[in-house]
Amino acid sequence: MQIGAVAFESPFLLAPLAGVSDSPFRRLAREQGAAGVYTEMVSADGLTRGSRATFDYCAFAPEERPIGIQLFGADPEVMADAARILCDLPKEQRPDLIDVNMGCPVRKVVNRCAGAALLNNVSLVRDLIRSMVEASTLPVTAKIRLGWDGNSQNVVEVAKALEDSGAQAVAIHARTRAERFEGHAHWEMIGEAKQAVRIPVIGNGDVRTPEDAARMLETTGCDAVMLGRAAFGDPWVFGRTRALRERGEILPPPDASARLAAGIRHLALMVESVGEEVAAREMRKHVAWYIKGLPHSAAVREQTNRTRAAAELVELLAGYLATLERDQPFEAAVPVGVGDATR
Numbered sequence: 001m002q003i004g005a006v007a008f009e010s011p012f013l014l015a016p017l018a019g020v021s022d023s024p025f026r027r028l029a030r031e032q033g034a035a036g037v038y039t040e041m042v043s044a045d046g047l048t049r050g051s052r053a054t055f056d057y058c059a060f061a062p063e064e065r066p067i068g069i070q071l072f073g074a075d076p077e078v079m080a081d082a083a084r085i086l087c088d089l090p091k092e093q094r095p096d097l098i099d100v101n102m103g104c105p106v107r108k109v110v111n112r113c114a115g116a117a118l119l120n121n122v123s124l125v126r127d128l129i130r131s132m133v134e135a136s137t138l139p140v141t142a143k144i145r146l147g148w149d150g151n152s153q154n155v156v157e158v159a160k161a162l163e164d165s166g167a168q169a170v171a172i173h174a175r176t177r178a179e180r181f182e183g184h185a186h187w188e189m190i191g192e193a194k195q196a197v198r199i200p201v202i203g204n205g206d207v208r209t210p211e212d213a214a215r216m217l218e219t220t221g222c223d224a225v226m227l228g229r230a231a232f233g234d235p236w237v238f239g240r241t242r243a244l245r246e247r248g249e250i251l252p253p254p255d256a257s258a259r260l261a262a263g264i265r266h267l268a269l270m271v272e273s274v275g276e277e278v279a280a281r282e283m284r285k286h287v288a289w290y291i292k293g294l295p296h297s298a299a300v301r302e303q304t305n306r307t308r309a310a311a312e313l314v315e316l317l318a319g320y321l322a323t324l325e326r327d328q329p330f331e332a333a334v335p336v337g338v339g340d341a342t343r
């Protein structure tokens with residue numbers, strides 16, 4: 001897939017994930033085969049106000065490229081200013097594309113007409129994208145849902161409006177806002193949107209396995225697939241997905257040793273990125289995912305939640321690894337998601 005001048009080496013991307021797709025995790029995902037990554041959604045308002053914290057969300061390492069910074073907001077002028085700010089960053093801090101969040105279901109966001117609320121106002125979608133495209137030297141893309149609710153599914157209309165206004169790709173989470181993350185994603189609607197536009201369509205929603213990703217590509221005709229929750233604690237899912245797609249090969253899931261080593265490395269990258277104290281806190285959820293399904297993981301998770309410093313957390317994980325190595329050969333470790341009594 002190609003978006004503007006940005007070429008992706010495979011069709012499998014890491015989704016924008018608030019609180020999860022941080023720079024260290026994006027690096028791990030790229031190392032394991034994700035063809036592109038996104039920041040979590042970042043406030044356009046925050047950027048235009050010069051908020052330090054907002055700019056921190058936009059920071060990335062060179063090896064994460066190609067990367068999209070996802071903006072949220074509803075005011076075309078503010079969104080255009082934010083796009084301009086990103087385009088004017090020094091080359092090494094400038095993303096490869098700018099994405100607009102049109103799918104966030106959270107009340108705080110939709111009450112300000114941003115996120116999924118934009119789907120209720122297609123003329124605002126047009127104004128917003130037009131003004132951003134005018135202001136931007138980078139490709140502008142959007143991530144949408146099927147519509148606000150079952151009575152207002154307008155994904156085809158919105159996809160066309162995006163294309164007409166100059167967006168260079170559209171990612172579709174195949175649920176309405178009302179569905180949030182419940183039930184099954186309606187992949188057939190991704191196929192309908194794909195038929196209606198010429199810009200690349202990125203499918204998203206409920207891709208849990210390499211087989212799902214292949215099925216989404218085949219059944220919808222979409223150009224790429226975005227994986228979110230499947231990558232939690234499992235950046236290797238991208239490598240497995242590519243192996244299946246490119247070589248028809250089914251790779252085994254990572255063993256306990258690889259998972260804990262990744263947890264420790266993720267932590268080290270997190271310390272580099274946000275410092276010792278914040279890293280220990282931020283890593284709690286990631287560690288819980290890395291150890292999910294392993295023996296005694298519930299107890300380790302509890303200890304993780306009590307650690308205050310990164311060094312303590314490394315010690316805990318290294319000790320856990322040693323215990324697992326002593327107690328059982330790794331080949332026998334329970335694969336992720338199977339027989340997990342600790343979920």
Ligand SMILES: Cc1cc2nc3c(=O)[nH]c(=O)nc-3n(C[C@H](O)[C@H](O)[C@H](O)COP(=O)(O)O)c2cc1C
Nearest residue numbers: 015016017018040041143173205206207227228229
């Ligand atoms: C914890 C979490 C945070 C998310 N944050 C964002 C976000 O910042 N921007 C966005 O467009 N979507 C966000 N999403 C939605 C995902 O990108 C994705 O559309 C959704 O999880 C469905 O894909 P999946 O089934 O592969 O997880 C988030 C989802 C989750 C679970």
